[in-house]
Amino acid sequence: MAAQQTPTNRTPLLIPCSYLTTEGNKTGSWRFLRPRYEEKTSPCSAACPAGEDIGRVEMLTAQGSFKEAWETVMMENPFPGVCGRVCYHPCEQQCNRKEFDEPVAIHSLERFLADTASRYELQLSLQKLESKKQKIAIVGSGPSGLAAGYFLTLLGYQADIFEALPEPGGVLRWGIPLYRLPLSILNREIAQIRELGVQIHCGKSISQEFWRGGKSEYDAIFLGCGHSRSVPLKISGEDLAGVKDGLQFLADIRRGEVSALDGTAAVIGGGNTAVDTARSAARFGAKVILIYRRRRQDMPAFAEEVEMALEEGVELWELQTPVNIAAQDGDFVVTLQHMHVIGKDGQRKARVKPDSNKKKKIRVQHLFKAVGTEASETWYEPPKKTRGMLRLSNCVLLHKSREPTLVYGGDLVADIKSVAHAVASGKQAAIALDILFHEGLDAVRPRLQSCLVAEGPSISWETYIGGPRSLRNQRVVRYSDLNTDYFQFAPMMIQPRLLPEERFQSFAEINLKIGASLAIREAERCFNCGLCNQCDNCQLFCPEIAVTRDNNPRGRHINYDYCKGCGLCVVECPRNAMILEEELLCDTS
Amino acid sequence: MQLDNLNREHMCSGHVGCPGCGAALAMRFLLKALGNKTIMIIPACCWSIIAGPYPQSTLKIPVLHSAFETGGAVASGVRAAHDIKGDTETTVVTWAGDGGTFDIGFQALSGAVERNENFIYVCYDNEAYMNTGVQRSSSTPYGAWTTTTPGQHWKRLRKKNIVEALVAHRIPYAATASIAFPEDLMRKAKKAKDMAGSRFIHIFSSCPTGWGMPSEMSVKIARMAVQTTIFPLYEVEDGLRYTINYTPKGYLVNEYFRLQGRFKHLTEEDLESIQEMVDEDWNLLLRKAGVALETS
């Protein structure tokens, strides 16, 4: 470019007067470091089993773009209303903000977006890809099956869901109680999946005959049958009439078949089913004792649920295990063996052993077993190891030449049994099948690898279909990468809740709705780690006036004719959305 | 402040300031606030070079390069000439370094503001004579290495408090500002522009080259100077009314010193005594501002 001949002063003066700007000096040639815009991965999104693009969701929420924010969630998870309520939100544990003050209330915002979408009846505008010839059958309409159907349909496949029970939803409908997940929320999110074109056939129990012998019209079968059979206690008296199964009790409540419970109820177990059984029994009037063989911190139930159960008056007896159940005048007498901790079992749980002969008896009017669940049919589980089998992070794929490909997902194969993991398995299954149909079995692993969020195991749908998120660096932004001088202290929002005494009176939802202004304020607390939120600091702090706003999606570009590579933009970027590289190493195209 | 004004640039790319130069940023921010109806007098300093050799100029406003010691006097004359021409709209600004302000230009400055000349005097402070290779000035802080306070002979005298010297002249407006707080800086420049009489703005402008620090740290360091109260942000009207613009959050000085090569010889004990000096100065300022003393 020729030097610009701009006279800086037209007045004729008798002293020498400059008539050129300095723009002829291409001072960019001094540079040996090159700043560049590069979005990175936020730790929360890597911790979310469903790989939601949380940093971007909160940015859009803070801007009041609720529909876009909701759709950004929907791109990775069709259940924001459900997960915003029941997910144990591992995202918040990794939130960088927790090192500054407190984490962002990510789950409350997710729920807010879903509630807003519902309130204004927002329609999803995600585009389905062109239709494909393959058909996929899905066994089970729990979150894994529904998610598989949703993502397969988005990819252009025909997906038919078969559900044994009269209504879809799996544990979401029959297990998780209404005080945590109102039916209207579940129904709306399932309706959305139906509207997209997923066929759900209820009252249809599927057996292996469905595909055996090459007579199936389907190219693949997704098995998301869940764990519905309770694990026995293996003690005498457990089959006495009146000893109930926790999971069954929760389903009975949903069918309206439970009436008042008087006296004391004992619930045996420490998982989500046990805690929900205890809290539900309390709502029917019982005084509830939750009996667990290890300690509170070892309980597989989500910590927040345990805390609320205690608030609601449930008594927790730790380090006790039942060894005998006897019937006495219509009551049960349970003999409890005291346990003590003898070490660690794996990473988390305590290993326990009976503490000599310390035993006690308790007399209760109701007794519920809830010590775990398993698959109700052995064929629901993947075979040990066979040819054509791929064990992926969230599902297991079994490719056969003569029969439809089988994919096992959800609780059937999950290490951590949660709704978000179930969604992740449905999504991974859909993507894996798409890769299999197009590029063959060998391509499945490497292609999945390329759509990991950070190092995985979460995967991103948006990355798979080549959306803007696919341009991000998979490197996770740490707290020390941020310039926190630009953030102000602000405590986490307080989730409004029913008081414990109000909770007893009904199965009404405990966590109350939040308004838009509170949601925006909370979303503004998000650091948007690794993402550009157009704060314009890079432009503001450039001593060379070498950062220029323009119309590209990023909103600005660096003029390398003049950038001296001082690096101020990179350091003053509060959210680490830029990087500084050695000039020689980078692409100069 | 109107965004429209802030979007406008009165400075060009291609200037020859060092990478990360705080003085270049300071100029950019100042002119965004003052606009192009400004004439500038630049006595000898880094900016004499940054502004470009004849026939180039990096500034889109008229600039007069003046002798080192004459910033105040030349501005007085330029103001008088404009007034004679009936141009009361143009803002006359002297833009000088700390050497040109605290030391050699002090007499001309003091004289001009004593006469309450109608102009703005801006000192961009990089705490030494940088253009000639880092010689100490009366603005160089206690503890600093310069080429004239080398090795074990680091400067053991305090930095002159120039704002207080100007306040003693009871001028209409005197303020400190920092490149790390551009909004505050631009607000003060705009406020000064809308006033009459002598106005003085002291801008903390980090210098990666002279301070021995990475260029990308220059804003961060300037921010730390404010956060630690080493360089408090405040303004004084009519030599009497003090307003403190930034309330620090109790950062200690150590990290600020540790990040700069010019202080690398300082021991823990030195830093402790520096912390005491900084606290003393801050408490003195609080007293002047009529703010209750922090009980420590």
Ligand SMILES: Cc1cc2nc3c(=O)[nH]c(=O)nc-3n(C[C@H](O)[C@H](O)[C@H](O)COP(=O)(O)OP(=O)(O)OC[C@H]3O[C@@H](n4cnc5c(N)ncnc54)[C@H](O)[C@@H]3O)c2cc1C
């Ligand atoms: C009481 C309880 C509370 C929980 N609370 C939480 C919580 O707060 N947060 C959380 O993240 N997770 C929670 N979980 C775990 C979570 O609900 C499960 O991990 C998740 O529902 C698993 O989804 P899925 O799709 O694998 O199976 P499921 O939800 O179990 O669904 C399986 C479906 O398949 C159907 N099916 C089975 N076999 C057949 C067949 N042969 N033909 C047709 N249909 C069939 C079943 O009827 C069922 O509808 C809870 C679980 C329970 C039991």
Ligand SMILES: Cc1ncc(C[n+]2csc(CCOP(=O)(O)OP(=O)(O)O)c2C)c(N)n1
């Ligand atoms: C009378 C006179 N003495 C010495 C010089 C040489 N000289 C030019 S710039 C400069 C240093 C200016 O220091 P300062 O005012 O702090 O500005 P900086 O270069 O640090 O930005 C000196 C000593 C001169 N130009 N005129």
Ligand code: SF4
């Ligand atoms: S020596 Fe310092 S003040 Fe001078 S141009 Fe370089 S960085 Fe800027």
Ligand SMILES: [Mg+2]
């Ligand atoms: Mg200087």
